[in-house]
Amino acid sequence: MNGADDNQGSRELGEIIEILRAAVDTMIPADEWPGGWDGGVQRLIAEHGNGFLSRLRPLLTKACEALDLAAISTHSAGFAAVSDEEKREILDQVSGQPETTEAVEAIATLAFQGFYAGTSAPAGWEMLGFNPGPTAVSGEKYDEGTPLNRIAADYDVIIVGAGAGGGVVAAELADKGAHVLLIERARPMRASELRSNHLQGKRMQAYDTTAGPGAGNPRLLELSDGSVMTLPGEGDGGEYGLNAMTLGGGTRLWQGMSWRFYEEDFAMASTYGKPEGSTLADWPVSYRDLAPFYDRVEWELGVSGDAASDMARRTPRSRPYPMPALPGDEVRTILSASASTLGWKSSPVPFAINSIPRAGRPACAACGQCVGHACPVNAKNGTQNTFIPRALATGRCDLLMSAQATAVLHNGCGVATGVRVVVTTAEETQERVIRGRQIVVTAGAVETARLLLASGLGNEWVGRNHHTHGIATATALTGPRFEPRRGPGHSVASVDWVHRDRKAWGGGVIVDAPAMYPYTQAVLGRTAGHRWGLEHKRWMREIGAPLGTMSMVQEIPDSSSRVSIDPKVVDRNGMPVARLRGDAHPATREAVDFMVDRCVEWLEASSGRDIIRNVLYTAPQGAEHSAGTARMADDPALGATSAEGLLYGTRNVFVADASLHPTNGGFNPGLTVMANAMRVASTIH
Incomplete structure (x- = not known):
């Protein structure tokens, strides 16, 4: 204004x-x-x-x-x-x-x-009684990146996006001796900026977003009635897509749940058949291909978990987790006991969070606000405090922040020559062209597709196959109650409905619902009829933290879901904005409906009553688990990239983020993104 x-x-x-x-x-x-x-x-x-x-x-x-x-x-x-x-x-x-x-x-x-x-x-x-914990890391160090006047004119490799995929690729290639430029759109941010009130956190982002793109960066969403809705880059983060734009991307603010995909997740079409109207396909690689990279990421990132659990045993591994599982809590005790009465197995959640001091950083402080916020003691592991520092320590990686790549430049015959970037500081905005021998795009499923399309690169599969996860949740308004929960906010999981009896299109993991922040609980109260007044405040105090469950459900990608670029609307730097559309495939709806019943079943076995159920079949505007827009395939008629992440139609443009995923599993995909990025990096010379 x-x-x-x-x-x-x-x-x-x-x-x-x-x-x-x-x-x-x-x-x-x-x-x-x-x-x-x-x-x-x-x-x-x-x-x-x-x-x-x-x-x-x-x-x-x-x-x-x-x-x-x-x-x-x-x-x-x-x-x-x-x-x-x-x-x-x-x-x-x-x-x-x-x-x-x-x-x-x-x-x-x-x-x-x-x-x-x-x-x-x-x-x-x-x-x-909600205690968010420290507001910032004491004596915090954070990287401001390489000054623009020290950025070279050309590099062996230019990586666009310093999130889960980009951070891993930067470390791998710098280790191999390449001269690397890592480009990050976000400005440098201290942990204190990412731990303030909840309305500016990644989970709410109602006002003055901290980890969002900011004003002048809209997206367009095509609605089912044919109208088009503008999604502003500031404001509601859920509406925009829950993107985290900061060094480390989502891994700086995530909760750190670090699952491996199951063998069936890499062969969904072969296992279940391809339903009409979907783009369901197998991965061109298998669990066995990815297993050694899962192992390395778990140890180099730092994951705490129980290798003896049923969940871990279903993903063959060569060694245990590097750290024991995080301590249990009352929720784990209650849900583990009720799982047994149902004949289900349960186990601790694997987290990319230090359960013990490791790598010079302390163990989890169990603060009250984990998901959506930076860690107050730097115990949460992301690429910003693991792989990216490793890349920079080689002396062969430069980090350019506050820089938006607006185009990958190429000769029109499939050879990329560099990138055009717009660098914005408090003092000025500059446009630069930086040459590169290899280009790796790791900007996230929406922004990767947008950049490739705006650059005129790739085949007809670029932007198609966009999908995230279905979500099923259940909350018991009557039943077990707890004091306000501490971080990380999840504690226990059951994988009994992941690829069980070929039901529900692979189903998904079920975990205890995330610890409710006060405002979320207040909204729940209003939904349950405790509208306002003294009665509402009494209810808020008496209910405690309600018991809930949720499932991350395998989404069957729909042929209508895609990312394109708008022919007229541009962002503040003149780049065409992303235009999104899509619907939930009937198979996804079937799977989500099945899994919400399982969520309710677990609560009922735990003496939960007056249960509110909620489902989200898809997020056509994109979400933190967006995937598939440059999917891998052995044939360019079936995908946008090769199994090695090489963009079809090019000789030197690679993709190494969730855009590569033909399907996205029934789990949070962060560990898979990093493991697959490491595998792709191993093929780049």
């Missing part, structure tokens, strides 16, 4: 502030704890200003005017002046009118986000 808009926004806010405060404190009234206004909303407005309010302000103004009008018409006094009981009656009345329901919900959004999420340590955190 410009200055004039900001000033106007302040005048409008000032005119309704008394009404707004009264409404917020009616929704979250004071008891032994502060009301919503003093408990966080006032500070949220002060900290985020009109940039935050610009999205809610028209609705807030409409709601406050409607509340005031209703109060005057029935009580001859403004809303802020009537009694508390009258305020509640008016709120119920106005919120029940179709023309003002959405506007009143905007006040509720403001109230609940401010009290439970929107500032550092809002009152709702203390009320629920």
Whole structure:
């Protein structure tokens, strides 16, 4: 917003502030704890200003005017002046009118986000006993990258994207003696910037996103009715795709669940058949091909787990995990016992988190906010603190940050010559062309496809086969309760429904649901009928942390799902934006519906009752597990790249991220992305 808009926004806010405060404190009234206004909303407005309010302000103004009008018409006094009981009656009345329901919900959004999420340590955190842990690493070191004036004119290898795949490839090739440039779009960020309030964390990203692309970086989503929706680069991270744009990519903010795919995951079409309307295919490599790279990544990244568990035994390995599993908790005890009554096996979750001090970094501190946030003690392992430092330590790898690759340059005959990058600093924006003998694209499934398409590279499979995971969740509103849980937030898993009896298209792993952040719990309460008022606050305090389960379900890629580039819309650097569309294949819906029943079954066996079930069949806009847009195949008629990641139609352009995955397994794919990137790097000379 410009200055004039900001000033106007302040005048409008000032005119309704008394009404707004009264409404917020009616929704979250004071008891032994502060009301919503003093408990966080006032500070949220002060900290985020009109940039935050610009999205809610028209609705807030409409709601406050409607509340005031209703109060005057029935009580001859403004809303802020009537009694508390009258305020509640008016709120119920106005919120029940179709023309003002959405506007009143905007006040509720403001109230609940401010009290439970929107500032550092809002009152709702203390009320629920939520402890996020340290806000930053003491004495933290972070890499600002190589200054632009020290970037060479040419390199042996240029890698676009310093996430899971790019970080591994950089380390492998620098170790082999190549002169490497690793390009990262994000600016340098301290851990403290990635551990603040929950509304700026990767899981919420409601306002002023920290690890998102920022303003001027939209995507377009084609909806089933033919309309097109703009997904802004700032704002709701779930809407945009839950991307993490920072050094290390998703591995800096992930929860670190590190599973190997099963043998059947590499042969889905052979195992289950190809359903009509899908693009289901086998991988051109097998589990046996990837096993030695899984082993290396587990040890070089650092994974804690139980090699004797049923889960580990189903993926043949040459040695155990480098660290024992993270300690158990009450949730693991309860769900393990109930799994036994069902005849299921269960085991600890393997995590890329130090369970013991390792590699000069401490063990997990079990902070209250793991997933979506940087680790406060640097115990969470990602490429930013393992593979990338290893690459830089060789002296043969440069790291260029705040740099967006807008094109891979080539001679039109399949030979890439370099990349065009736009480097943005606080002082200026510069465009540079950097030459490279080999180009490796590791920007994530959406951005990799976008870059290749914008560069005019690849065959008709580039951008096709886009898929993520189906998600099934179940939450028991009645049953076992816990104190606010500590990190990492998951504890126990069952793999009994992964490729079991050829049911549910491979199904997926079931784990305990992630530990709920206070705002997530508040939204659950409103969904369950605890709308607002003192009753809501009592419910929040009494329910504790509810028991939940969730499944990461194998998605059957649909032929309609793809990433393309828009012919007209460009981002702030003039690059065509990604255009996404897609639907969930009926086979995916079948699998998700089957697995949500298993999630409920596990809860019921654990004495869970009043169960809320929720399903997500696909994420056409992209998600943190996006895959498949440059899939591997032995034949260019069946995929975009060879088994070695070489882009068909080129001699020296490789892909080494989740874009290569023909299918994405029934697990979090991070470990597989890194293992496969290591395998691809072994073929690049």
